Amino acid sequence: xxxxxxxxxxxxxxxxxxxxxxxxxxxxxxxxxxxxxxxxxxxxxxxxxxxxxxxxxxxxxxxxxxxxxxxxxxxxxxxxxxxxxxxxxxxxxxxxxxxxxxxxxxxxxxxxxxxxxxxxxxxxxxxxxxxxxxxxxxxxxxxxxxxxxxxxxxxxxxxxxxxxxxxxxxxxxxxxxxxxxxxxxxxxxxxxxxxxxxxxxxxxxxxxxxxxxxxxxxxxxxxxxxxxxxxxxxxxxxxxxxxxxxxxxxxxxxxxxxxxxxxxxxxxxxxxxxxxxxxxxxxxxxxxxxxxxxxxxxxxxxxxxxxxxxxxxxxxxxxxxxxxxxxxxxxxxxxxxxxxxxxxxxxxxxxxxxxxxxxxxxxxxxxxxxxxxxxxxxxxxxxxxxxxxxxxxxxxxxxxxxxxxxxxxxxxxxxxxxxxxxxxxxxxxxxxxxxxxxxxxxxxxxxxxxxxxxxxxxxxxxxxxxxxxxxxxxxxxxxxxxxxxxxxxxxxxxxxxxxxxxxxxxxxxxxxxxxxxxxxxxxx
DNA sequence: TTGTGTTTTATTGCCTCC
DNA sequence: GGAGGCAATAAAACACAA
Numbered sequence: 001x002x003x004x005x006x007x008x009x010x011x012x013x014x015x016x017x018x019x020x021x022x023x024x025x026x027x028x029x030x031x032x033x034x035x036x037x038x039x040x041x042x043x044x045x046x047x048x049x050x051x052x053x054x055x056x057x058x059x060x061x062x063x064x065x066x067x068x069x070x071x072x073x074x075x076x077x078x079x080x081x082x083x084x085x086x087x088x089x090x091x092x093x094x095x096x097x098x099x100x101x102x103x104x105x106x107x108x109x110x111x112x113x114x115x116x117x118x119x120x121x122x123x124x125x126x127x128x129x130x131x132x133x134x135x136x137x138x139x140x141x142x143x144x145x146x147x148x149x150x151x152x153x154x155x156x157x158x159x160x161x162x163x164x165x166x167x168x169x170x171x172x173x174x175x176x177x178x179x180x181x182x183x184x185x186x187x188x189x190x191x192x193x194x195x196x197x198x199x200x201x202x203x204x205x206x207x208x209x210x211x212x213x214x215x216x217x218x219x220x221x222x223x224x225x226x227x228x229x230x231x232x233x234x235x236x237x238x239x240x241x242x243x244x245x246x247x248x249x250x251x252x253x254x255x256x257x258x259x260x261x262x263x264x265x266x267x268x269x270x271x272x273x274x275x276x277x278x279x280x281x282x283x284x285x286x287x288x289x290x291x292x293x294x295x296x297x298x299x300x301x302x303x304x305x306x307x308x309x310x311x312x313x314x315x316x317x318x319x320x321x322x323x324x325x326x327x328x329x330x331x332x333x334x335x336x337x338x339x340x341x342x343x344x345x346x347x348x349x350x351x352x353x354x355x356x357x358x359x360x361x362x363x364x365x366x367x368x369x370x371x372x373x374x375x376x377x378x379x380x381x382x383x384x385x386x387x388x389x390x391x392x393x394x395x396x397x398x399x400x401x402x403x404x405x406x407x408x409x410x411x412x413x414x415x416x417x418x419x420x421x422x423x424x425x426x427x428x429x430x431x432x433x434x435x436x437x438x439x440x441x442x443x444x445x446x447x448x449x450x451x452x453x454x455x456x457x458x459x460x461x462x463x464x465x466x467x468x469x470x471x472x473x474x475x476x477x478x479x480x481x482x483x484x485x486x487x488x489x490x491x492x493x494x495x496x497x498x499x500x501x502x503x504x505x506x507x508x509x510x511x512x513x514x515x516x517x518x519x520x521x522x523x524x
Numbered sequence: 525t526t527g528t529g530t531t532t533t534a535t536t537g538c539c540t541c542c
Numbered sequence: 543g544g545a546g547g548c549a550a551t552a553a554a555a556c557a558c559a560a
Contacts, residue, residue, distance in 0.1 A: 022532075022533040022553075022554055022555080023533080024532070024556085060534095063547090064535090065532095067549095068533070070548080072532090
């Protein structure tokens with residue numbers, strides 16, 4: 001096997017040298033590279049050569065790829081910064097400039113800021129387990145997509161991470177809220193303990209870098225918005241509320257009673273027409289509003305759950321959602337539910353993968369389209385019920401849904417593959433995002449105005465968009481691990497008759513590993 | 525099928541660091 | 543001066559709409 005792979009590698013090298021036409025990296029190569037990139041943005045010579053050998057590429061190609069990948073990350077970061085800059089100007093959300101990125105007129109990250117710290121140093125520190133203060137991590141490190149990406153991306157990557165998140169208007173911008181997980185009661189970002197960080201592979205970079213910065217601003221904004229209505233004796237931000245007693249919502253909805261809690265806590269301080277006017281929505285109204293928001297977004301939360309399986313972008317989104325919902329919990333009149341953080345934890349069941357090291361990348365049109373959520377709800381029922389059963393009825397479901405169903409049929413051994421798949425998807429998904437984001441946003445607005453069923457449909461459509469981007473040559477998780485690489489090669493380019501290049505079999509990557517861990521994108 | 529736009533890969537030149 | 547990285551650019555590959 002190894003020999004064969006070596007032969008392939010040689011062939012690949014030779015062929016790539018023979019014709020100077022550029023050749024696309026195979027999905028396997030890209031995935032491996034992406035994954036490796038998530039681990040090491042600046043691979044050493046040794047790493048490069050080993051990677052080159054294992055992927056059947058030249059060191060030059062590897063170097064070039066990493067170089068371009070970094071550029072891509074950077075570009076995405078700029079785009080994100082640009083997007084957030086636009087959002088910032090177009091909305092009234094307060095942003096703490098002091099804690100944000102230095103931005104130029106278009107909101108892009110200034111070079112000086114970006115290069116403030118040698119990323120290689122960051123990586124080396126990361127590699128050797130020196131923890132950064134979160135601020136450092138979020139500010140200095142960019143990647144993932146990851147990503148993004150991707151990892152899963154990853155993003156994102158990716159791409160994407162992905163990237164990759166420009167779809168979010170400011171009002172919906174999930175970055176607006178600080179992740180309570182990392183918050184102290186003062187709203188200060190508390191350093192994640194080293195162990196967790198290591199376990200989670202929490203390596204904020206790229207997207208996360210921006211996110212961290214924006215979150216700083218966001219938490220400030222939230223505080224400001226809460227303003228005087230934020231009870232000193234109330235639970236601090238990020239702290240779970242106690243559950244209401246059972247049946248608390250079973251009684252008929254009453255006319256609103258202007259409870260002190262309501263008046264004080266359910267504040268719309270920034271709403272111009274709120275002061276002194278009986279505009280307080282009724283409790284039921286508020287709750288309905290809240291719930292409608294939840295329900296209207298339930299479907300999208302399914303994807304959020306997927307983040308557990310697919311990497312950091314989703315993971316990131318979940319965090320953001322949690323943040324949002326946590327804030328909602330502070331605002332909503334009925335702190336019935338525990339912090340949705342907890343709810344969320346519950347809804348998907350305990351999954352250590354949540355803290356998986358894979359969760360670093362972000363980016364994904366997929367997620368962007370599916371994750372425009374302001375809050376979170378317990379979706380377990382849904383998973384176990386209709387949706388899942390539908391999804392599992394693969395015979396009648398589109399490949400997209402089948403793919404989606406894989407989210408729910410999560411199996412740890414496939415994580416890497418999922419991650420890899422997502423990476424690729426994310427990366428690809430980014431391609432038209434800039435040009436299409438407005439369309440998607442419009443679509444989204446429409447979606448929000450319809451019922452859940454419509455939403456489901458639309459969501460599928462959205463997902464279809466994403467799925468279209470998924471390379472057809474990447475089989476679904478369930479089959480991939482069983483399919484030989486050759487098989488997959490033959491599945492590739494089914495109609496175009498493009499002669500598949502000999503590709504080193506991925507088990508190569510499982511050969512004796514160097515200390516820096518070669519990505520295990522098995523099956524592709 | 526074709527045209528167009530986007531992404532990816534390769535090349536080159538410049539810069540910084542040692 | 544060499545090595546490594548970044549940025550700009552060109553061109554191929556790809557995706558998608560008409």
